Amino acid sequence: xxxxxxxxxxxxxxxxxxxxxxxxxxxxxxxxxxxxxxxxxxxxxxxxxxxxxxxxxxxxxxxxxxxxxxxxxxxxxxxxxxxxxxxxxxxxxxxxxxxxxxxxxxxxxxxxxxxxxxxxxxxxxxxxxxxxxxxxxxxxxxxxxxxxxxxxxxxxxxxxxxxxxxxxxxxxxxxxxxxxxxxxxxxxxxxxxxxxxxxxxxxxxxxxxxxxxxxxxxxxxxxxxxxxxxxxxxxxxxxxxxxxxxxxxxxxxxxxxxxxxxxxxxxxxxxxxxxxxxxxxxxxxxxx
Amino acid sequence: xxxxxxxxxxxxxxxxxxxxxxxxxxxxxxxxxxxxxxxxxxxxxxxxxxxxxxxxxxxxxxxxxxxxxxxxxxxxxxxxxxxxxxxxxxxxxxxxxxxxxxxxxxxxxxxxxxxxxxxxxxxxxxxxxxxxxxxxxxxxxxxxxxxxxxxxxxxxxxxxxxxxxxxxxxxxxxxxxxxxxxxxxxxxxxxxxxxxxxxxxxxxxxxxxxxxxxxxxxxxxxxxxxxxxxxxxxxxxxxxxxxxxxxxxxxxxxxxxxxxxxxxxxxxxxxxxxxxxxxxxxxxxxxxxxxxxxxxxxxxxxxxxxxxxxx
Numbered sequence: 309x310x311x312x313x314x315x316x317x318x319x320x321x322x323x324x325x326x327x328x329x330x331x332x333x334x335x336x337x338x339x340x341x342x343x344x345x346x347x348x349x350x351x352x353x354x355x356x357x358x359x360x361x362x363x364x365x366x367x368x369x370x371x372x373x374x375x376x377x378x379x380x381x382x383x384x385x386x387x388x389x390x391x392x393x394x395x396x397x398x399x400x401x402x403x404x405x406x407x408x409x410x411x412x413x414x415x416x417x418x419x420x421x422x423x424x425x426x427x428x429x430x431x432x433x434x435x436x437x438x439x440x441x442x443x444x445x446x447x448x449x450x451x452x453x454x455x456x457x458x459x460x461x462x463x464x465x466x467x468x469x470x471x472x473x474x475x476x477x478x479x480x481x482x483x484x485x486x487x488x489x490x491x492x493x494x495x496x497x498x499x500x501x502x503x504x505x506x507x508x509x510x511x512x513x514x515x516x517x518x519x520x521x522x523x524x525x526x527x528x529x530x531x532x533x534x535x536x537x538x539x540x541x542x543x544x545x546x547x548x549x550x551x552x553x554x555x556x557x558x559x560x561x562x563x564x565x566x567x568x569x570x571x572x573x574x575x576x577x578x579x580x581x582x583x584x585x586x587x588x589x590x591x592x593x594x595x596x
Numbered sequence: 597x598x599x600x601x602x603x604x605x606x607x608x609x610x611x612x613x614x615x616x617x618x619x620x621x622x623x624x625x626x627x628x629x630x631x632x633x634x635x636x637x638x639x640x641x642x643x644x645x646x647x648x649x650x651x652x653x654x655x656x657x658x659x660x661x662x663x664x665x666x667x668x669x670x671x672x673x674x675x676x677x678x679x680x681x682x683x684x685x686x687x688x689x690x691x692x693x694x695x696x697x698x699x700x701x702x703x704x705x706x707x708x709x710x711x712x713x714x715x716x717x718x719x720x721x722x723x724x725x726x727x728x729x730x731x732x733x734x735x736x737x738x739x740x741x742x743x744x745x746x747x748x749x750x751x752x753x754x755x756x757x758x759x760x761x762x763x764x765x766x767x768x769x770x771x772x773x774x775x776x777x778x779x780x781x782x783x784x785x786x787x788x789x790x791x792x793x794x795x796x797x798x799x800x801x802x803x804x805x806x807x808x809x810x811x812x813x814x815x816x817x818x819x820x821x822x823x824x825x826x827x828x829x830x831x832x833x834x835x836x837x838x839x840x841x842x843x844x845x846x847x848x849x850x851x852x853x854x855x856x857x858x859x860x861x862x863x864x865x866x867x868x869x870x871x872x873x874x875x876x877x878x879x880x881x882x883x884x885x886x887x888x889x890x891x892x893x894x895x896x897x898x899x900x901x902x903x904x905x906x907x
Contacts, residue, residue, distance in 0.1 A: 339705060339708070341712065387879075387883075390883070394886075399651070399704070402704065402705060403651050403653065403704070404882065404886075406653055406705075406708055407653065407834075407838070407878075407882045408879065408882050408883070410655070410831070410834075410878070411875050411876075411878030411879040411882055412875065412879065413875070414831060414871055414872075414874050414875030414878060415872055415875025415876055415878075415879065416875070417871050417872075417875070418869060418870075418871035418872020418873065418874070418875055419872055421868070421871055421872070422868070422869065422872060524871075527712070527713065527716065527827065528713070528716060530712070531709070531712060531713035531716070534709045534712075535709070538706065538709065567724055567727075567728075569720055569723060569724050569727070570720055570721070570724055571720075572713060572716055572717050572720050573717060573720055573721060575713075576713070576717050579709075579710070580698055583698050583699060583702065583706060583710075584698065587702050587706065
């Protein structure tokens with residue numbers, strides 16, 4: 309029971325990160341390997357606000373989210389769009405964007421090492437127990453879960469109930485056809501990429517309230533987000549949420565039953581199962 | 597074998613023989629630089645054997661390399677070193693085969709993702725095994741092997757990589773891989789078993805990376821997961837291969853030599869900014885010279901030839 313609840317709490321937080329990557333990969337078609345670094349940058353923002361300004365880490369959303377949005381907008385506009393133009397087909401774009409974002413990931417790690425140094429950073433926020441079904445859980449985890457659920461709900465609503473959301477979904481399904489019905493595909497892709505980056509950075513804030521991080525841990529979160537997105541089916545928001553919960557549960561089970569050092573192995577095991585049995589994702593349709 | 601090929605093979609053999617005398621002429625700093633260049637030549641060339649024609653980007657070199665180093669560290673006191681080199685190669689090949697079996701029948705994205713975290717995964721598992729079974733994280737590799745011998749071993753490996761690469765390019769397998777790289781659907785339609793072809797090359801590449809790790813292990817003396825599985829290694833290998841150019845067998849070499857020397861200078865002068873500078877160098881290469889230096893030179897030659905004809 310403890311594992312179940314902790315797993316769901318963790319999984320709900322992961323779903324926020326997965327949403328960010330779904331927007332970037334599903335809509336903008338950019339396999340962003342620098343995703344985890346954006347997350348760590350957001351976490352650094354929260355850390356800074358909490359330790360130097362003595363404010364709640366969630367107040368850092370006020371500058372982290374717009375900052376990440378602008379930064380990712382600029383990255384897409386000036387670094388990735390040339391690649392989109394250069395690519396002759398989707399395969400080439402994938403190769404190029406993987407290489408470019410992999411380079412960016414290293415550049416980001418380098419910048420963060422310069423600015424913040426290589427130490428682990430952690431802070432204790434709302435580190436008090438609350439009882440759920442009679443067992444104690446960290447209040448920070450519960451709050452993180454609630455914030456994530458609220459933000460995911462907001463995003464889901466935005467994607468399904470607004471015109472912009474509909475345009476984004478149309479681009480995700482077929483960029484060429486979306487262009488035919490007067491959707492500005494380059495603009496929507498840029499917007500999706502920037503929004504995805506902002507969501508990821510906010511995910512970093514949420515995670516930082518209960519996880520210890522350092523400048524070079526981003527790649528682990530990139531892996532997790534990628535695994536969730538593949539497991540849920542690329543561009544499928546509902547699948548991503550369920551996949552996040554599964555990953556959260558699996559990691560918690562491994563961490564508490566075997567060893568906390570093996571969480572990535574748990575993620576890989578899930579990934580392997582998906583690759584072997586359902587490479588198109590949990591709810592994906594099999595390609596003919 | 598055509599006449600031109602005979603000449604190139606002879607030239608490569610002579611070049612290797614000359615290089616083999618190098619340790620008698622230089623030592624200390626220059627020799628260690630030469631070891632670095634030889635190491636990256638083997639790693640980058642074997643990487644390009646697979647990733648060049650297929651466009652499947654492997655980010656897992658560090659995983660095989662670290663695994664090879666660990667095989668040596670674990671067995672150095674009980675098993676002869678030469679056997680360990682073979683075992684390390686086999687370990688690299690087996691892991692590559694497992695990864696390849698899981699991912700290579702699907703599209704390239706799955707493969708990239710799987711290799712991206714592979715070094716981290718192997719590191720977690722090795723750390724866990726050490727914590728639970730041996731009790732200590734680090735291991736000592738104390739051997740009689742000198743820097744000179746490491747250089748010769750790497751040179752022999754380089755010769756093997758070039759030989760295998762040359763044979764593969766000439767074979768049906770190499771032809772199949774080039775077709776897969778151009779269009780996988782076409783490859784499937786003309787009856788190429790694309791998953792098996794890719795798997796074969798990836799296993800070769802993994803075997804070499806594992807062996808290189810084992811060769812380099814005595815140089816570390818002390819091995820720890822964070823040293824052996826450094827993600828920067830995978831990254832540097834990809835950078836160097838791309839800088840040189842991956843569509844020619846000797847392309848990566850053109851990238852390895854300048855980059856290794858440049859990197860020595862940079863790492864000495866700005867030790868804290870290496871990660872940032874690596875990232876920037878990588879971005880410059882991806883954006884400015886997508887086909888590598890060799891690709892640039894070749895298109896320049898082609899252009900010059902055309903203008904001569906017209907003029």
